[in-house]
Amino acid sequence: MTSTPTTLAVAALTIGVGMMLWFLAEYLLHRFAMHHLDGRGIMSREHLEHHVHSSWSFDVTHLLSWTGVAVVGVVLWFPVGWWLVSTSTGVLLAVGWALGYAFYEFHHARCHLAPPRGRYGRWVRRHHFQHHFGAPMSNHGVSLPLWDHVFGTHRAPGRIRVPRRLALPWMLDADGELRPEFAEDYELVGRDVLDDRQAAIDRARAFASQAPTE
Numbered sequence: 001m002t003s004t005p006t007t008l009a010v011a012a013l014t015i016g017v018g019m020m021l022w023f024l025a026e027y028l029l030h031r032f033a034m035h036h037l038d039g040r041g042i043m044s045r046e047h048l049e050h051h052v053h054s055s056w057s058f059d060v061t062h063l064l065s066w067t068g069v070a071v072v073g074v075v076l077w078f079p080v081g082w083w084l085v086s087t088s089t090g091v092l093l094a095v096g097w098a099l100g101y102a103f104y105e106f107h108h109a110r111c112h113l114a115p116p117r118g119r120y121g122r123w124v125r126r127h128h129f130q131h132h133f134g135a136p137m138s139n140h141g142v143s144l145p146l147w148d149h150v151f152g153t154h155r156a157p158g159r160i161r162v163p164r165r166l167a168l169p170w171m172l173d174a175d176g177e178l179r180p181e182f183a184e185d186y187e188l189v190g191r192d193v194l195d196d197r198q199a200a201i202d203r204a205r206a207f208a209s210q211a212p213t214e
């Protein structure tokens, strides 16, 4: 019998490894399958569309992503963990992988929809909005900076210049100005005008992985 008694620590570690596998996939997919493909294929197109508007809302493509993540967990990470160690390792690895994805989805949505809370909330927004507004070919990891450091694509944000037309709703007060509590991290630039010409420029630049003009 090869039933392995799994201690809590080993279980937590295995889930952690599964999450790290997701965070690596998050980096690679975001960099190569989304930005490098310039809009070819649904994954790249949907993501660059996200850059055009810098907004987030639930979409059926999220269900496709969840399905893909579940399939990879079941047909790849479960067998790998099972083959390397045991059935429970396979399960925990796949669970960690899915948890990593859930962590990413949750924090990415929150970045766009809600103001920061706590140190991580502030960090993840600055790291991600440097990617949106500063240099879209950097900071491909959303959840963690690790893989950007490993692959040399990390850019530490200064005060991030946010075009007014793309400002996140939570940044703004009732008059449409930057809330003072965010003045250290962000500044609003340009005019809040989105005419056809500007919309076309925003789309072209997003699909070329270039930062939006001010």
Ligand SMILES: [Zn+2]
Pocket: 050, 108, 112, 128, 132
């Ligand atoms: Zn985003």
Ligand SMILES: [Zn+2]
Pocket: 030, 034, 035, 047, 051, 131, 136
């Ligand atoms: Zn991106």
